[in-house]
Amino acid sequence: MNNLSIEELKTMPKPSHIAVIMDGNGRWAVNRGQPRTYGHMKGVSVVEKITEFCAKIGVGALTLYSFSTENWKRPAEEVNFLMSIFNEYMKTKLSKFLENDIRFKVMGRVKELPENVQETISRTEQATAGCGGMLLNLAVNYSGRAEIIDAVKRIVSEHAVKEGSPEAENYNYIDEKYIRNYLYSPSLGDPELLIRTSNEFRISNFLLWQIAYSEIYITEKLWPDFEEADLVQAIINYNSRERRFGGIKPAITVS
Numbered sequence: 001m002n003n004l005s006i007e008e009l010k011t012m013p014k015p016s017h018i019a020v021i022m023d024g025n026g027r028w029a030v031n032r033g034q035p036r037t038y039g040h041m042k043g044v045s046v047v048e049k050i051t052e053f054c055a056k057i058g059v060g061a062l063t064l065y066s067f068s069t070e071n072w073k074r075p076a077e078e079v080n081f082l083m084s085i086f087n088e089y090m091k092t093k094l095s096k097f098l099e100n101d102i103r104f105k106v107m108g109r110v111k112e113l114p115e116n117v118q119e120t121i122s123r124t125e126q127a128t129a130g131c132g133g134m135l136l137n138l139a140v141n142y143s144g145r146a147e148i149i150d151a152v153k154r155i156v157s158e159h160a161v162k163e164g165s166p167e168a169e170n171y172n173y174i175d176e177k178y179i180r181n182y183l184y185s186p187s188l189g190d191p192e193l194l195i196r197t198s199n200e201f202r203i204s205n206f207l208l209w210q211i212a213y214s215e216i217y218i219t220e221k222l223w224p225d226f227e228e229a230d231l232v233q234a235i236i237n238y239n240s241r242e243r244r245f246g247g248i249k250p251a252i253t254v255s
Helices: 006-011 025-031 036-057 069-073 076-099 115-128 144-159 176-180 228-239
Strands: 017-021 061-068 103-107 135-142 193-196 215-218
Touching: 006 036, 025 036, 036 061, 036 076, 036 228, 061 069, 061 076, 069 076, 069 135, 076 103, 076 115, 103 115, 135 144, 193 228, 215 228
Parallel strands: 017 061, 017 193, 061 135, 103 135, 193 215
Antiparallel strands: none
């Protein structure tokens, strides 16, 4: 852990919201002559480990890209397996969520998931709703474009006006704050740090609205090999950066 204790990590400056694109489960398994499902099983164990670690060191929110809207294109056997282990993960880890005061949420097109998975999501969210510690936010059946499309649909359905009316030409009320209210998790702040494993330099349709000014950290590690020390290194790297949000560093004046 870079020789830092948990207590030192708690007091160390860190992002309040970390997002992770967990990539490389399949490759990790294939490299070992195993089926892709073996990599997904190992990936779940890493999710458990990193989630508890983030909660212990005081990260406010952790968003994990778990299943994209494009992942339905994978072989049916793999998709069914992913749905099964996700469902089992929620059931078996509920006690750990409560023990670590972790609030659990899912963002994405939840209504398109299998009914039994929807029911487990609902039960887990309700059971942890009173937890006041870290928020674990899983992006399931999610894509950034789908989220924006769904936000626009909600705006249109809730604020539709007749064509030709005075209101139809007045869209000044629509700004970033207004649109944010229609995203999947409007109260969740933007991630300050986005981590991607497997050395891939793309964001894969993840949090397109929210990562406008996120710092991006790429690691060569495949997700099943990702450890607590790798997360600490990402935080240290984040702390070394200067975040300007589109501005410039003030010039030093000499009198």
